[in-house]
Amino acid sequence: MVGDAGVVEGQGAHSCHPTERRFPPHLIYGAHPALTRRSPRRHAHAVRRPDDAGVTVTRESEVLDRAASLVVTPAVVAHRGASGHRPEHTLESYRTAIRMGVDDIELDLVITRDGVLVARHESEISRTTDVAGRPEFAHLRTTRTIDGIELTGWFVEDFTLAELKTLAARERMPGTRPDNTAYDGAEGIPTFNEVLAMVGAESVRRGRTVGVMVELKHATYFDSIGLPLDEPLLDDLARHGLDGPWARVSIMSFETTILRRLATRTRLPVIQLLEKAELRPADLEVDDPRTYGDLASPEGLAWIDEYADGIGPHKSLVLPRDGSGAIGLPSTLVRDAHRLWLTVHVWTVRAENRFLPTNLRFGGAPDALGDMAGEVRALLDAGVDGVITDHPEIALGEWRRRHAAFTPHPPGAGWLRP
Structure with a gap:
């Protein structure tokens, strides 16, 4: 059946269709952090990759000597749901993305006056x-x-x-x-609990685990007004049984303070988001001049490696643009991160010309759709572990072209447990 936004019902990346993949894409990172972290948090010196018999172990040299993804199949992550097709951060936006077959949905969290987490991009x-x-x-x-x-x-x-x-x-x-x-007007603002309940129900209904990548917004600001985000976050996750090592949940923020704090309180993967190179984390001390570009350097990544499991860089940090706005060769960021066993989920890939490099635009209309698939190809060629996008159907189409022969495996994380 063809669903909304041209999606073939039941034929997503993780659907039950026999030709589609069902193996958790975050095999190294996110599916079972307890097996992959080195002291105190993360990865041992081997990665797990599937073969015809199930799961085998691959030496780190086989991965780190090339610019390749650390995961078996890089994830397609729906940015605020399928926000290219529905108003962002609505349950229908998330459902549309799940119908498309995404691996994970990404949602941002802020907090109400009475301490309830809700899904909004900013307060x-x-x-x-x-x-x-x-x-x-x-x-x-x-x-x-x-x-x-x-x-x-x-x-x-x-x-x-x-x-x-x-x-x-x-x-x-x-x-x-x-x-x-x-x-517009069809839905209200969902709570984090409502989103988790919906994703859990959809995972069971479709026979595959849909992951959740949670971004904590304005954490230092909320701390300052007596509404810290970490306690209600951990409470809500525990309420849904998503606080253990098999849960398909990652916690992200642009702010380092909240992530360093959470790294001591949870075994869930922690991802340090990185903005454009010239910008600066809001929570760094006044006398700390570091920018996100500094954090993306080998020295900065070594510092991030002390508390985080991965990074989420702006796409320009992976595919720099030249003076005309075109992309060329990738930076060394993915390789540098992978040498530290930090995964790389890049954001935000959008289909409209105004968001694309100049050499991937179609025509001159800024809101016309351009060659987003070309940008996805370039990012996958650079070795990223996940693509966070408003238009997941385009990224999934590119994924399917690359992984058509992938052997299906049963789900094994999150709501669907072994």
Whole structure:
């Protein structure tokens, strides 16, 4: 059956179709951290790769001597769900991505006034909800400085969950994605618990484990106002049985402080996100001048290696652009990270011309679709372990072309346990 957004129902990357893969893509990292971490957190000197009999062990030299992925099959991760087709961070956006066959969904978490984690990309919500047109909340409009940026609007931390649940979700980029506006108002803001329950139900229904990559937003800011994110995060994961070593869950942040703290409290994989090279982590001390470019250097990666299991770099750190905006040869970042057994999940790959390198654009219209598949190919050729994308169907199509002969295996992580 053909589902929404041109998706063939039941034929995703991890579907039960006999020709499609069902082996967990995060075989090195995420599927069983307890087997792969070296003291105190991570990887031993071998990786696990499947053969016809099941799982074998491969020496590290066979992987590290080439620019190859550390995982058997690089993951396709749905950025805020299938946000190229539905308003971001709605349950239908996540469901659409799962129907497409993604390996993981990515979601961002912020926190309400009464301490409930909800899925929003940032705490200011005027761009993604109808709050600006709700007179009963006009008094909550205010100005805040968050992560060094002054913002005016409505903020999740000023709402109780009950109040937030009265708002309707909307498309963030209506000019770029006008078709998505047809779904404006169809849903509200989901809680983290609701997302986990939905993903668990979909995993059971489809007979494959769908992973969750969680990004913690504004963690230092929320600490400063008495709403730390780590405790409710760990509580919610435990409530769904996703706090053990087999859970298909990763925890990400651009801020180093929250990740270093969580690295001592959970066995779940921790991923340090990396912004464009010239930007700087919001939580570093004033006298610490390091940028994300510094953290992406071999010295910076060695520092990240003390607490994290992987990195999530902006795609420009892997595929630098020249003065004309075109991509050429990849940087050494993937190879440098893999030498430390840090996995690499790159973000954010989008299909519209305005987000693509100039040499992969089709025509001059910024909102027309370009050659996103070409960018995915370049990233996979660079050896990344996962691609985080608004348009997972395009990345999955490229994945299928590369892995058509992959031998299917039963799922073995997260909600579906061995």
